Amino acid sequence: MSPDSTLGVPEGDLLHSRVASDAGETLAAALDTELTGYAVFEPQGSLLGGGDDATVVTFEAGVPVLAYDATTDCGGPDALDALDAAGPYRVELFELAAADLQVVHRDETHRVPPARPADRLSTDPELAERTRAAAPDHRRADERSSVEAFLADADRIEELKREARREAQSRAEEWGLTGQLEE
Amino acid sequence: MVEAFAVASGKGGTGKTTSTLALGMALSERYDVTVIDADTGMANLLFHTGLDDADVTLHDLLVEGCDASVDDAVYDRFGMSVVPCGTSLEAFEAADPARLREVVAELAADTDVLLLDSPAALGSKSAVLPVVLADRVVVVLQPTVPSLSDGLKVQEYARSYGTETAGVLFNRVRDDEDTERIAEQAARYFGGTTLASVPESDAVRAARRAGKPLLAHAPTDPAADAFHEAASNLDVRDGDAAGVADRFKSAVLPDRV
Numbered sequence: 001m002s003p004d005s006t007l008g009v010p011e012g013d014l015l016h017s018r019v020a021s022d023a024g025e026t027l028a029a030a031l032d033t034e035l036t037g038y039a040v041f042e043p044q045g046s047l048l049g050g051g052d053d054a055t056v057v058t059f060e061a062g063v064p065v066l067a068y069d070a071t072t073d074c075g076g077p078d079a080l081d082a083l084d085a086a087g088p089y090r091v092e093l094f095e096l097a098a099a100d101l102q103v104v105h106r107d108e109t110h111r112v113p114p115a116r117p118a119d120r121l122s123t124d125p126e127l128a129e130r131t132r133a134a135a136p137d138h139r140r141a142d143e144r145s146s147v148e149a150f151l152a153d154a155d156r157i158e159e160l161k162r163e164a165r166r167e168a169q170s171r172a173e174e175w176g177l178t179g180q181l182e183e
Numbered sequence: 184m185v186e187a188f189a190v191a192s193g194k195g196g197t198g199k200t201t202s203t204l205a206l207g208m209a210l211s212e213r214y215d216v217t218v219i220d221a222d223t224g225m226a227n228l229l230f231h232t233g234l235d236d237a238d239v240t241l242h243d244l245l246v247e248g249c250d251a252s253v254d255d256a257v258y259d260r261f262g263m264s265v266v267p268c269g270t271s272l273e274a275f276e277a278a279d280p281a282r283l284r285e286v287v288a289e290l291a292a293d294t295d296v297l298l299l300d301s302p303a304a305l306g307s308k309s310a311v312l313p314v315v316l317a318d319r320v321v322v323v324l325q326p327t328v329p330s331l332s333d334g335l336k337v338q339e340y341a342r343s344y345g346t347e348t349a350g351v352l353f354n355r356v357r358d359d360e361d362t363e364r365i366a367e368q369a370a371r372y373f374g375g376t377t378l379a380s381v382p383e384s385d386a387v388r389a390a391r392r393a394g395k396p397l398l399a400h401a402p403t404d405p406a407a408d409a410f411h412e413a414a415s416n417l418d419v420r421d422g423d424a425a426g427v428a429d430r431f432k433s434a435v436l437p438d439r440v
Contacts, residue, residue: 077328119329125196125303128327129355129383140359143327150328151368160332161372164339168305172343175308180315182345 007068007075009058009104012037012094019044021088024122030093031062031131037095040070044088055083057117058101063135064117065101066110075110077146080120113143185214185422187287187297188349189221189317189341193333195303197323198354200227201387203300204396205407206321206352207263209414214295217257217264221283221299221313224275226268228300232260233394240269244286245278253289261399264294280309287316296419305340314341318422319349322373326353326365335372348374352413354381379413381406 015037020026026039038058054070068075069082083089114135118128132140150156172178190203200222207218220228220241229235239255258265266286269275291297301313314320320341324334338348351373353362362380370377382405390400398407 113328115327116329119194119327125194128196128329132327132357137359140357144360146328147326147331147365148368150331151365151372154371157335157372160335161339164336165343167336168340168343171305171311175311177308177311177315177344180344182343 007066007073007104007107007110009038009056010096010100012096012100015093015095017090017092019088020091022121022123023083023087023089023091024118024124024127026091026093027057027064027118027122027131028124028127030059030064031127031134034062035059035093035095036061036098036101037093039094040092041083042090042092043083044090053082055079057112058105060098060101060105061134063114063131063139064112065105065114065139066107067112067117068110073110077112077116077120079110080112080117083121111142113146114139115143116146185295186319186420187291187299187317188417189299189301189313189320189346190323191301191314191320191337191341192303192323192330193305193337194330197303197325197330198381198387199303199323200231200300201391201397202321202323202352202354202381202410202413203298204228204231204261204263205398205410206414206417207296207298208261208396208398209411210296210298210417210419211262214419215264215293216262216296216298217266217290217294218298218300219266219287219290220268222302223268223278223280223283223309224302224304224307226270228265229267229270230394231391231396232258232265232267234258234260234265234267235394237267237269240267240274241283241286242269242271242274242278245280245282246274247279247282253286257290261396264290266290278309280312283309283312284316305337311340314346315344317341317346318420319347319375321349321375321378321417322351323354324351324369325355326360326362331369338373342374350375350378350413350417352378352381355383356380357383376416376418378416379409381409381413 042054058066067079115128115131243251299313302310304310322334366377384406386401386404390397
């Protein structure tokens with residue numbers, strides 16, 4: 001599958017194509033081989049239903065740079081939500097020359113903090129740490145600015161807390177723990 | 184009994200077990216400390232304390248009709264009382280999480296500070312029980328968005344059960360991460376105090392390989408210093424021993440679901 005997008009990621013050389021239940025395996029493979037290129041994740045739903053949902057993650061020396069929906073071009077950390085718990089996936093991994101991605105990787109709207117894909121998609125908590133350690137300094141700055149932007153958004157955090165309290169209440173009913181809830 | 188803390192994080196990889204044991208060892212200089220591996224589905228405290236071959240673990244105590252006494256699962260290690268949990272899936276499946284309440288009540292009667300190493304999840308009754316039972320929670324964070332967001336979620340779950348936040352601990356912090364600024368911003372949303380910012384350290388992995396808590400394996404490492412600072416910033420409250428034990432005993436938990 002091509003990395004279809006108006007971003008202009010060129011088609012790379014296919015390294016492998018397989019069905020994987022854990023997207024983290026692909027991220028780990030990219031990191032361990034210091035891949036420059038991209039991975040296309042196609043959730044199982046679209047394999048069965050013939051849909052064309054696909055999420056692309058690009059890499060520079062094994063470290064994720066961009067993430068986007070190949071159909072809509074929507075990108076950044078939100079693009080990873082589509083992959084949350086959506087496995088298994090058809091995963092295709094492609095290699096490109098660093099120069100082919102240089103311009104594309106300047107795009108900031110589709111960029112993700114280096115360890116965010118591993119944090120969200122891998123079952124191995126150490127993978128995020130390994131990715132963070134492998135990221136160059138200028139990429140770690142992406143992480144810092146995303147943390148600061150997150151903490152500066154008081155409304156978003158209040159909503160997150162409200163949602164957690166709603167969830168806690170409803171799970172308490174499910175688990176028979178309502179007697180323990182604070183009035 | 185003084186106080187029971189759940190050490191929680193919401194997501195894996197933040198170094199929760201390392202933090203629990205480090206806080207426990209540092210607090211054991213002032214208090215009688217008991218550490219319990221309440222992560223019954225993914226136990227690993229035993230590997231950090233050289234108890235891989237422990238005969239009796241928390242799992243045994245959570246099985247109905249088991250004849251082991253609570254004392255059988257308590258091991259004196261590194262100046263603390265350590266209650267490890269086993270790693271077998273069968274034992275986990277046979278265990279009744281609601282029995283944790285009785286075990287905690289019994290242990291609470293004989294100790295000053297109880298630390299519950301809690302699961303890095305909120306998706307099941309056994310995962311949420313430590314924050315239900317504890318007096319307060321210590322949230323272990325990394326300065327990343329997923330960790331902060333999951334930490335807030337744990338805090339709100341705990342608050343729903345009347346368990347307030349004693350403090351937050353930033354762990355595995357890299358040199359270039361400005362946690363002072365992040366901690367200042369995060370303090371607007373988290374309760375309690377910022378206990379410390381613990382640097383990422385190779386000594387943590389080495390300690391784990393040696394089957395020892397960090398403070399025993401590398402007591403002069405900068406990460407160990409930071410955990411000492413965290414323990415001294417934790418204001419352990421005086422509780423009424425009998426009252427706390429009674430509270431655990433009277434917690435009305437249903438049978439397994």
